[in-house]
Amino acid sequence: MLNAILADDEPIIIKGLKKLIPWEELGIAIVGEAMTGRGLMEQIELTQPDLVITDISMPDGSGIDVIKEVQRLQLRTKIIFISAYQEFSYAKDALAFGAVDYLVKPIEKRLLLEAVGKAMTLLQEANEDQSSKGKLAVYEQKDKKTQLEELFDRLTQGDIRWEEAQRKLQALNTQFTGPCFSVLYVKLAHVQLQDGRWGEHEKRLLVFAVSNLVDELIQLYGSGLVFRKGENLCVIVNHMHVEDDLQPLVSEMRDKILFYLKIHVTICIGMPAHSLQDIRQSYLSAVETMNYSYFEKDGTILSWSQNERRGGSDQLLADAKQAVIKAVIAKEKQQVQELLGSFFEHAAAGANGRKESAILIVYALLTDLMEEMSAVGIDPQVSSEQRKDWQQRMHQFYCFGDLIAFINARILDILEQVSTAGGSREAQQMKMIKEYIEEHYSENITLESMASQVFMNPYYFSSFFKKHTNENFKQYVTNIRMKNAVRLLLQTDLLVYEIAEQVGYHNPRQFSDMFKKSYGKLPHEYKSQIKG
Template sequence: MRKITMIVADDEPVIVNGLKLIIDWDSLGVEIIGEAMDGQELLRLLREKEPDLIVSDICMPGLSGIDVLREIRKSDSPSKVIFISAYKEFAYAQDALKYGALNYLVKPVDTAALEQVVQDAVAVIRNDSMEERNRGKLEYLERNVRVRTTEELLDRLTDGDEGAIPELERIGQFWADRQHAVCVAEWGRVSPEEGRWQERERKLIDFAVANIMGEIVRGIPGSAFFRKKDAFCCLLAVDELDQAVQLANNIRDSVKSYLKIDLAIGIGRLMPNGRDAVASYRQAQAALERAYFIGQGQVLSHNSLQEQSGEYQATAHQAKLLQAMLTASPDAELSSTVSELLDTLRLTSAGSKHAALTGFYSTLMLLRQELNGMGVTLELLEEYAHSFLQRMSGIATLPEMESCFHESLEEIQRQLKTKLGSREIIQIKQVKDYIESHYAENITLDKISGLLYMNSSYFSTFFKKHTGENYKQYLTDVRMKHARRLLLQSELMIYEVAEQVGYSNARLFSEIFRKHFGMIPHEYRQTKGKLV
């Protein structure tokens, strides 16, 4: 335990020496670190040494003890004061206690009384010090909890959960007089050195990047840093898009300076409110993709993509290609469809390798998105999502790119035929689309199986085989998803929410909701979903 530091002050040297000798200060845990013979010297020592405790005469040349005590309080110094004086007047003691002195002793000082007063002072100082440490720990924990809460809410918001908006507004995340933009950053997605980073090294770099980016972003009022899987994301509060670009450049340059790695950053459009966060986030992702086409360490905004070459949109040929692959069209028809698509991509790329790559990549990612939505995952498409850009960027000519792209599509179709019959894929999508549109109705097993002209027993097996869930559970999941949304985003009564998601019995709805989320709808609404 550290010692309490003390300064002794009196204009009579014999008193100072006497105070030093009459008590075993060491046994009290006190160390005398200075002596003063007048008020000015005491004030100088106070500022220089910042003692925990001062034992001082109240009347000294230059400045009185009361004057020094006023300075202590004015500067918010934590130093405690015990006064000793030859004067018994009540006015002295009254002033001393008024300005915060711990005690007031009259000369000649009784040793036992002084020792008791000092012991009491030591206890007060140690208690204040402990409270200060605890307060610091509490503030640190509160800051951490707030940061984690903000990150979780922003993660939910950029996934489309608008129920996070009221909570973000409550903690002051959205400013009414400022706009916001979502930024997404990644490092090392394209690395010329295969296997350059070991897993442990990657984690350390991730930690360092998050620290640098978080420190910069949290210094901007109304802004916040958060993670989404491997990406580093932030919500920037700005007045115009150029400010967001400037901040992103600052982040990129800082990471480059400290870590010697390239950070690519995509910036979504400005949004006036949180409901546009999903759009801004997706645009930031799209901009990030293009940043890697152009070169590592790029910062690109959604607007800059449109200015440079126009954001690539899925063409009718892409949709036709998807349909051909799903319906298992003959190879000749598929080849013709691919050729038409390549002609379109060649025209829209206007001779730009990067624009052509964008077209190839967006086509593959469209296929991946549609198939995943049907519950079909192809390993080749998952692999392409992470490595296609790297593979294709090394190809020198457009014809070679087109040939490689064509071969990739043929392999995807082979895997698709092996994975599932295309007719069955379409049937599963048809069922899911119907449930999403009619979940509020009484969709019986017989009714849904009738859509596919199957008997209910076979349909149950068919649905479980292709989705991993039984039909009833899937329907319940969809209804509960929409019930949660209505509870958080509307003021409908519980029975009205139940009716809107397909339950005529509110009690049954509440019980199913409780099993799904761990609490009844009313409790869930009160907590705003914070515990789920």
């Protein structure tokens, strides 16, 4: 009895397939069902079925991805594709990757029986030949180009030993024009791919068209090949010297793709490999460089060599953040916008190509700002649910520019809160501060102790006090003490040292000096002059 798995993202299709032909009479047991590409691959790896009948267009992994996985695992599993799409390109791709057959929905019973029979015949032939040729059966069903693409895919992934790769290259009789290899990593513009006008089918056709155009350009410059890496493309360029400049080729790729296909691509140039054995290092450097595309516009060309010149200063970043916070609390809107530009530059440099780091840095600006607002007596009016929502949205942005726009909007909202938090409330705060000084001037009042009374930090309290009185805090307290000293001097018979203590001075000499500085005479001289 042979084992089979049925897969389609529509349960009704799976149900129909189970009833369409007499599976048990044919000697086939249905051992599994799947509705996603990932689920199908997990079942294949677990049960290693003889036959898989699957829709070529599946969520979370296409049928082509599934057949690639089957071949990577070197399973004898035969695959029959079904699809609602009738384009020849799908059938061509499916058959090129080794599918037994390609059937168009709605499935005809006769065609399904024929395809299953063909698969059973192939399985029987495979069972009759268990020699080493059996391991190469998957490769023998495909053309040389497809085999090379799969081989280079495994080389870049690092899941094939070099000795085995050499044997496969020799079996394919592959010749290269030069000893050096470089990997180009190509990413299609996310915004255009996510446009609602693009369906999954159209996206695949677009990637296929980009792949063909890139392949043609490589052949004009020398030799190489192109293969898929998820939604991106991996381009292998074979060239003569390590120092060869690939910039002209890459620029032409980007420009012609935009001209003919109307889509932006970001291309990253990996470090050159001296031999095919080192090609994984070139691939990894290109992928690492692609991380920096988060901070760039679509259509940018990046090179691995730029990574060595990147990096930022933690101190400059901290200073830039603090400058923004101070400007917001001081209600300097124009200055805030200018300082934010500097902060984002330092944030991008400090993230060092890591999206997560960039998000943490800019989110820290928001949280630190709100903490500072609370410290100066301003309620940020942001709930914990809002903060969580901010974090989730920040992770969804595809590029740093979108993140900047979001943070700018939040900062402007907060700035508006700070601006409207003044008025009558600030007037009430100043009234309370002045009343407190009038009542406690005889005590040791400092800027820090007064700031804590109104729940402000000393820096903000100092600027806040000067804004509302046009004099600094220390001078204001001194003036209050001197006015009360004059009152006691003229209306009582207290001695100078007694008056000094009552207005907050424990040192009579210091009090006399401060009095003379304020009124031009020592206390007893001032009293004699007034009474005389």
